[in-house]
Amino acid sequence: xxxxxxxxxxxxxxxxxxxxxxxxxxxxxxxxxxxxxxxxxxxxxxxxxxxxxxxxxxxxxxxxxxxxxxxxxxxxxxxxxxxxxxxxxxxxxxxxxxxxxxxxxxxxxxxxxxxxxxxxxxxxxxxxxxxxxxxxxxxxxxxxxxxxxxxxxxxxxxxxxxxxxxxxxxxxxxxxxxxxxxxxxxxxxxxxxxxxxxxxxxxxxxxxxxxxxxxxxxxxxxxxxxxxxxxxxxxxx
Numbered sequence: 251x252x253x254x255x256x257x258x259x260x261x262x263x264x265x266x267x268x269x270x271x272x273x274x275x276x277x278x279x280x281x282x283x284x285x286x287x288x289x290x291x292x293x294x295x296x297x298x299x300x301x302x303x304x305x306x307x308x309x310x311x312x313x314x315x316x317x318x319x320x321x322x323x324x325x326x327x328x329x330x331x332x333x334x335x336x337x338x339x340x341x342x343x344x345x346x347x348x349x350x351x352x353x354x355x356x357x358x359x360x361x362x363x364x365x366x367x368x369x370x371x372x373x374x375x376x377x378x379x380x381x382x383x384x385x386x387x388x389x390x391x392x393x394x395x396x397x398x399x400x401x402x403x404x405x406x407x408x409x410x411x412x413x414x415x416x417x418x419x420x421x422x423x424x425x426x427x428x429x430x431x432x433x434x435x436x437x438x439x440x441x442x443x444x445x446x447x448x449x450x451x452x453x454x455x456x457x458x459x460x461x462x463x464x465x466x467x468x469x470x471x472x473x474x475x476x477x478x479x480x481x482x483x484x485x486x487x
Contacts, residue, residue, distance in 0.1 A: 251446060251477050254278035254307055254423070255470070256457030262289045262296070268461050269300050272470045276303040278332075280455055283310060294329055305332040307423075307453075311364050313337040316347035323348045323361070331359055335403055338363035338390035339379070345397035353398075360421070363394030365404045365412075368426040384408070388415050395420055401452065406441035409449035423453035429473050443476050 255277055257265040265285060285293055286308065297304050308331045312319050319336060326334050336348060345363060352358040365387040366375055375383045383405075391402045391412040401421025404412060409422040429443050446454050456473060463469040 251451055252278055252453050253470070253473055253477060254280050254453050254455045255460055256280045256282065256425070256455050257285055257293075258282055258457050259285075259461060262293060265289075265293065266296055266300070268466055269297060269304075271467050272460075273301045274467075275470060275474065276301065276305075277470070278305045278307055278453065280307045280309050280457075281331075286310060291329060294331060298330075306330075307332065308334040308359075311335055311337050312348075313340045314344075316340075316344040319344050320347045320351040323352055327352060327355055327359055333360040333362065335362040335364055336399075338365055338394045338402065342393050342397045345394060345399055349398040360400040362421065362423055363390060363397075363399050363402045365390040365394075365402050365408065368405045368424075384411070388412060391416055391420075406446050406449055406451060406454075409446075409451045413450055418450075421452045422450070423455065424449075424451050425455040427454040427456050429454075429456055429459055429469075429476070443473070 255272065257268065257279055259265045259268060269279065279297055281293055294306055297306060308326060308329070312322055313336065319340060336345060338345065348361065352361065366383045370383065372383050375386070379386050387404060387408050388411055391404065392415055394402050395416040401423065402412060403423050403425065406424040406427065409424060412422055413420055424446060427441065427443070427446060443454065460466050460469045
């Protein structure tokens, strides 16, 4: 299980300040809508300058007609990032078109499909998609798998079921992780490291518990220690 730090600070300078504090660790870093719209490619370049070993997850959740999504995916791949995502609800044709376009590249980024946003509760999700999260979320995951994507973005609670309905090697990334039971804020379906481990999650995304901490570096190191401990326990089992 790998840690991905969400860079959601109000300014580029604040994001870079945070990253400079934690730069000793070869982490995944998540750039979302707010940061990318405000800072563009500059933030990617700045992060790589701080530590070339950082891996970048560009979290833009593409959703459009298939050809437009594929065009955008190629532009994203040209940015030199390591992972990005699309909405699985865009459909299998759109996701397949994206992957067919990217497979021509020697070193393409990982592509994940978004199943159900973690801000949704079940009632809100049914209002939009007409089915409960456990049912429709798994269908979106299966659509992503069959379309050739590398994995999905889901809540921590769906990870095991997703792998059981696709493949154990199909990646799951779970946002809204509160490592040690911190406040859930605006997220509805959140979990901690222990839930993530039991659900066989591949990537956990942590934001506010790190950047709102009085000691961000210490928070990152505490999480990494716990992840390492969890991995050791899994190996022993």
